[in-house]
Amino acid sequence: MGAPDMDELSFTDSQLHFYVKDALKAAIQGDCDFYNQLVAVIHRKERLSAADVALLVTCLKAVTGAVSCIHISHHKSLLAAILRMSLWDYGTNVMDALLELLVALASSNGEHVNLCLEMLVSNFVPPSAYFEKHRGPSKKSEVLDRVHSTLIDIANLVPLSPLILEKIVRDKMPHVYVKEQPIVMYVENMLRLESGAMGELVGSMALIVLMDKLVELDVEIAWKDILEDDFQKDVFDFELEDLAEPADNFNQENKEFTREASMQRFCSGNHPEKLDSLMVLTFEHLKCCFETGRLVQVFEILLQSFRITVLTAYKSKFAQFVMFYACSLDPENCGKLFADALVDIFVNGVHPEWRMSAVAYLASYLARAKFLPVPLIAIMLERFVVDWCSKYCKNWGSDINPKAQKVFYAGCQATMYVLCFRMKQMLAIPRLKSQLQLMQIDAILGHPLKPLQVCLPSIVDEFLRQAKENRVCFLPERLADQDFLESKHSTVFGGTEKLGMFFPFDPILLPNCDRYIRPNYVYWSMVRSSYDEEGTSDEDVADAYDCEDGMSIPDDRSGKGCDEEDCDADEFSPSFEKMSITPRDSSHRFGGRMPSRIRPSMSPESL
Template identity: 55%
Template sequence: MGVELATENAGFSEMEDVIFSDTELVCHVRNALRSATMGHYDGYNQLVGVLHHTEYLTPDEVALLVTSLKALSGAVSCIDSGHHESLLSAIFGMSMWNYGPDVMDALVELIVKLAASSGQYTDSCLDMLVSNFTPPRSFVEFLKKPRRKGQVLYHVHSALQGIANLLPLAPLRLEDAIVHKMPNVYSKEPLIVLYVENMLRLESSAMGAVVGGMMLKAVVDMAIELDVKIEWEDILQDDPKGIFEMELEDEETVDNTQQEGDELRIRESSRGKSFWGSEIAEKLDSLLVLMFEHLKKCNDAGRLIEVFEPLLQSFQTTVMMVYKLKFSQFVMFYACSLDPENCGMRFTNTLADIFMHRASPPNRRMSAVAYLASYLSRAKFLSLSFVAEILKRLVGWCLKYCETWDGDINPTAHKVFYSGCQAIMYVLCFRMRSLMDIPCLKSLLLHMPIEAIFNHPLNPLKVCLPSIVEEFLRQAKAARLFTTVSEQTFLFNNNMVESELSRAFGGSEKLDMFFPFDPCLLKNSDGFIRPNFVYWSMARTSYDDDEEGCSNEDVEDFGGSGENIAAWSSEEHDHHFDDDELDKMSITPKNSFLNSYMFGGDLCGSALRMPSRIRPSSSPESSWCTN
C-alpha cells in the first residue's frame, strides 16, 4: 500500500510529489531520527515542522500529519530523549482539541506505543493525556459542541486504557499528573466541570479498581478547596437570633398540600440572591451535581458500597476536620441516602465510634459528634428505631462520664462531654415527638437516664447553647421526659442571656460546636438533598397539638431512681423492631401548631422557633479545628 502526498516541508522552498509505501515511510522517518543523532537535521527538522501544524490545515496537510504520526509509531525505538528533545516536545504539546478523528487516532497510537517503549516517557505521555482533559483556553467554545467534546474524551480515555493494558501499574502514576494539572478555584466553571467529568470517568472505567479511590478523594479535595473560599457573609448576615429561628426565617414555608421534600423550594431572599451570584459557589454547586449524578450511577450499577469506602476515608481524614466547611460534606449525606441500610448505618456507626474512642483527639471527637447529631436530625431516610439506638449509645457514654467525674462545671476540661450532651439535645429537638408517638420507642426513650445526666454537677444545661437547651427543655416538659428537674428549669425567657460558661463552650461565639448538615443553600445540588432532608418546618415537636399526637393515656410516668438508671445502663442493645413498627415511623409534616405559626398565625415568642444553623464564620476560628 502506498501513500501519495503533496508536501511543503519547513526546509523546502518548493512543492514535491512523494510516493511512499508504509514500510518506506517508516524507514524514511527512522533515517531522519538517526541522522539527527549524527548532527544532520534536515529531515528531522522537516518532521518536527509537520507536527507543529495545528490550525487551518488543508486536507493534504492533515494527510501528511496522519502519516507522519503513524510512521513515528513504527519508529519509537529510534526516538532518543537526548537528541530528539524538540520532537518529543512537539508530540507532548499536541492538543487533540485541534484535530479531527483521523489525527486523534494516529496520535493515540503514537502515545500508547511511546509510553510502552521506554519507562522514561510514561509520565510524559500521561501528563499529555491529562492535559487534554480540557481544551486550550482559545478553544473553550468547543465545550458547547458535544460532538467534538465526545470525540476528544473518547480518544483520551482510549489512550489511557491502552497504556494501562500494556503497563498495568501505569495508572498509579496518574494521580500526580491529575493533581498537578487540576484547575484552580478561579478557573472558568466549564473547565472545572469538564476536568471533574474526566476524573469520574476514570473512576468508573476499567482502571477504576486501581485509581478509583484516588479520583474520588481528589474530587472531594477540589470541592473542599472551593468550599473554604465561600464566605458565610455571602449567605447570611450575622444574627443573634436562636439557630432554630434562623431556619424558619430562611426557609420557605411548607405547603401542606406538598409534603414531599422534593416539592419544597428555598426562598431566594435578598441574602440568598447575593449567594447565588457567587462564582465560587456556582462552581461548587456544579461540581457537587456531577458527584451526586456519579454516585447515583454507581448505585444503579450496584457498586455504591465499593465507592463509599474511599469517600468515608476521605471524610475522616479531611472533610471532618475542615473548619467552616459548608456544603462539601453533603457528598456523604447523599451517598448515605442512596443506601441507608449499608452506607447510612456505616457512616453513623463510624461517627459514634470516633466520638466514643478515648484515644482520638478531643477535637476530632467533638467534630464527629457534631456531624452525628446533625445527621441523625436531618436524615429522613434513617429509621426512628436506628436513631433511638444511637441515642441510647450517646446517653450511655454520657452517663458513664458522669459516674467518672464528680467535679464542677468546666467547659474546657469537659468539652467532649458537653458536646455529647448538646448532640443528644439537638437530636431530640428534631426527633422527640416522633419517638414518643411509637410505644416501643417511647418506652426506650423514657428509660434512658437523660435526667440523671442533666442533673449532674457538671450541669450541661448551663454550658450548652441556650437556644438548643431552651427548645429541648420545652419539648421535654411537654413529653414528660423528666420527673425531678425543678420547675424553674422550664421557665423560659425569650431574650435568654447566655452565661459566661455557655459562651466559653459555644454560645453566641460558636467556638466549639456546629451542625454541618444544616440546609444546603446551593440551588442545583440542593435538589438531590431535599427529598431526603428534614427541615425544622417538617419536624413535629412534643408541644404541637395535632390530632395524631399521643394521648395522655399513652404517657407513662417513669421515676428517676438509681435502680432504673442502673438497669438501663447494664442492659444489652438487643431490642429489635418488626416491619409493622418501622412502617409507622414517619416524620412527614402534619398540620401543626408550628405550621400555623409559619402561615401567618399570631403566635409569638422565640421559644416556639427551633434552631438549626450555627454559622461558624461569625466567630473566631475554634481551637478544635485549628489544632
C-alpha cells in the same frame, strides 16, 4: 545531496518510514535537515488542507514505526511537537494516528511513559477556544472516548502506568480559581476513571482528590452578614432577613425567595456555582455507583476522606452533603456505616476538637436524615448518651470547666438537639418511648456538671419546651422550674468556642444540590408542624415528616406517604420557609422580632 522536501515529494508509506528512521539517526549526528522538516509538519496545525492532513497522518504513522529510534535527549523538539498536539484541534484520522503513536512511544521506553500520560491528561479539558466556539457534544465524545481507551491500552502494556497516572491526575487538578467549565470537565474525567476499567487502581485517588477539591472550594466561600458575636443566637431561629426585599429577589406569585437569590445574597465570590456544579456531578456519580452495586465500596473511600479532610475542615458548609446523599441512596448500609463511624470517633477519638466535630455531625445527621428509621436513631442516641455521657458523669466530680470538659458538653448538647427534632417521633412508638425513658437523660442533665447551664441556650430552651409539651420528665423536680438561659458557663462554651453554631447539615443553599437533598431531608417546619396544632396524633407526626416537603416517601411505621391531593403543589418549590428553623414563640427573647441576619453553621474556632 540535501534532504528531500516533504511538501514537494510524494512518498509511499514504506519509503517515508525509512526516511524518518534515517532522519532520527542523522539528527543524533548533527544532520537535522529532514528531521526539522518532520518536526515542522507535526508542529503545524493552523489552516490544514486535506493534503496537509494526509501528510500529517502519514508522518505520525511513520514516526510510530520508528519509535525505537527516538531518544529523549536528542529528539526533544520532535517530542515537544508531538506532546503539544491537542486532540481537540484535529479530526478523527489525525487523533487515531496520534494516539497510536503515544501508545507505541509509552511502551517502547520507560522514559516516555510520564510524557505520554501527561499529554493524555492535558486533553481532559479542551483549549479555551473550544468553550468560546460552543462545540457540540459529539466532539467531546470523540476526544474523551479515545483518551480513556488509550489510557487503558497503555496500562495493559505498561503495568506501572496507573501509579504514574494517579500522581499526574492529582497534580494537574485545576485550581479553584479556574473557570467553572474546565474544572467540571476535568472532574467528569476523574470520575470516569474511577468507574472505568482502571477504577480499582486509580479510583481511590480520584474520589479523595475530588473530596479535597470540594472542601477547598467550600472553605473559600465567604458568608455575608454573619453575626458571630451573639452566642445566644437561636439555632432554631429564622435564618433569613425580614421578607421586605427587592422585587428581583422575591417571587411574588409564591411569596418566597428562590435559593438562587439566597446563594447570591449570602455567599460571596464565584465558588458557590462551581461547588454546586461539582457536587451535582458527584451526586450523579454516586447514583450510578448505587445502580451498579458499587456504592458501598465507593462509600468506604468517601468515609476515609471524610475522616481526614471534611471532619477537620474549618467552616465546611456544603461539601459534607456528599456523605448525606450517599447515605440516602443506601440507608441500610451506608447510612448506618456513617453513623457508626461518627459514634466511634466521638467515643474513642483522641483529639477533643475532632470528637466535638464528630458528635455535631452525628447530631445533625440523626436530626435531618429523613431516610433513617427512628429505631436506628434511638440506638445511636443511646450509644453516645448511655455508654459515654453517663459513664463520664460517674467518673467526674462537680467542678464545672467548660473548656476542659467540652467533649462531654458537646455530647449533651448533641443529645438535646437530636431530641428537639425526633422526640415526637420516638414517643409515638411505645417501645422507643420506653427506651427513651430508660436512657438516664435526667441523671445526665441533672448532674452537678450542669450541662443545662453550659450548652447553647436556644437548644436547652427548645428541648425543655418540647419535653414539657409532650409530658416527658427529663429533669429532676429540683431543676424543672429553673432558668438556664443566662449562664456565664454557656457564654464561655457557646460563645467563645462557637460550638453551638456548628450543625453541619443545616439546610443547603446550593440550588442544584438542593434538588437531590430535599426529598430526604427533615426541615424544622416539619417538626414544628407536628406540635403546633393541639391534639396532634401519632399518625399526624408521621404525615408531617413525610408530607411537609411535598414528597411521598414511605415511612417505616406507616408504609405510606401523602396523597397528591393532600399535598400543595407549591411545596415542591424551594421555599425559604422550609429552610427556616424557627420554633413557635421563639422571638420573645429578641424583643418581639426575629434576628435580622442569617447565622450559618460553622466549625469550632479551635479547628
